[in-house]
Amino acid sequence: xxxxxxxxxxxxxxxxxxxxxxxxxxxxxxxxxxxxxxxxxxxxxxxxxxxxxxxxxxxxxxxxxxxxxxxxxxxxxxxxxxxxxxxxxxxxxxxxxxxxxxxxxxxxxxxxxx
Amino acid sequence: xxxxxxxxxxxxxxxxxxxxxxxxxxxxxxxxxxxxxxxxxxxxxxxxxxxxxxxxxxxxxxxxxxxxxxxxxxxxxxxxxxxxxxxxxxxxxxxxxxxxxxxxxxxxxxx
Numbered sequence: 001x002x003x004x005x006x007x008x009x010x011x012x013x014x015x016x017x018x019x020x021x022x023x024x025x026x027x028x029x030x031x032x033x034x035x036x037x038x039x040x041x042x043x044x045x046x047x048x049x050x051x052x053x054x055x056x057x058x059x060x061x062x063x064x065x066x067x068x069x070x071x072x073x074x075x076x077x078x079x080x081x082x083x084x085x086x087x088x089x090x091x092x093x094x095x096x097x098x099x100x101x102x103x104x105x106x107x108x109x110x111x112x113x114x
Numbered sequence: 115x116x117x118x119x120x121x122x123x124x125x126x127x128x129x130x131x132x133x134x135x136x137x138x139x140x141x142x143x144x145x146x147x148x149x150x151x152x153x154x155x156x157x158x159x160x161x162x163x164x165x166x167x168x169x170x171x172x173x174x175x176x177x178x179x180x181x182x183x184x185x186x187x188x189x190x191x192x193x194x195x196x197x198x199x200x201x202x203x204x205x206x207x208x209x210x211x212x213x214x215x216x217x218x219x220x221x222x223x224x225x
Contacts, residue, residue: 004157032212034212034213036216041123041202041219041221042218042219043120043204043206043216043217043218043219044158044204044216045216046213046214046215049212049213088157088158090214092212102160102212102214104157104158105157106156106157107157
């Protein structure tokens with residue numbers, strides 16, 4: 001079993017829809033959670049960062065962490081064609097320097113149809 | 115502000131040829147530097163990381179090596195490329211925290 005599971009998609013939605021992207025994980029030590037957005041043939045860019053459980057909102061994006069269920073989500077409101085990309089979840093257990101024990105999901109490809 | 119430069123964007127190399135990918139970071143000092151590989155439809159695989167000049171840690175035994183000759187320069191190399199070395203290579207940096215910042219990537223095709 002992978003440490004982090006993420007549905008690869010593709011997930012196709014119409015413009016303006018609410019999108020829900022999810023990851024599950026097995027390591028209860030994870031406490032830092034991130035979402036990266038990656039456009040085709042580009043490097044991932046950090047989109048959202050959360051610590052421990054709870055919600056964090058940034059514009060049309062909301063990151064949600066449920067540590068009791070080992071489940072994290074990214075919600076995109078009023079989705080736009082420019083949101084079409086692959087979304088990677090990532091998580092780590094500690095703030096130790098050096099090797100970042102950052103574990104990535106395999107990514108979900110999102111397509112927003114105009 | 116900090117920026118990361120990675121080149122080339124695309125590279126096609128024959129099997130058995132050498133490889134050198136370079137990455138530089140601007141606007142910060144003493145960054146942690148990383149090389150990742152991303153296979154199609156798969157997650158990011160950490161290849162090497164470095165916490166300082168000349169300090170390289172390898173995560174996965176392979177045909178590749180890394181070097182950090184300067185504080186903000188990270189180089190990925192191979193003496194003889196294999197077909198299995200094809201992939202999307204990403205350089206990244208952090209300041210020791212949990213946030214990673216990636217370069218634009220190099221698509222390597224070994225033929």
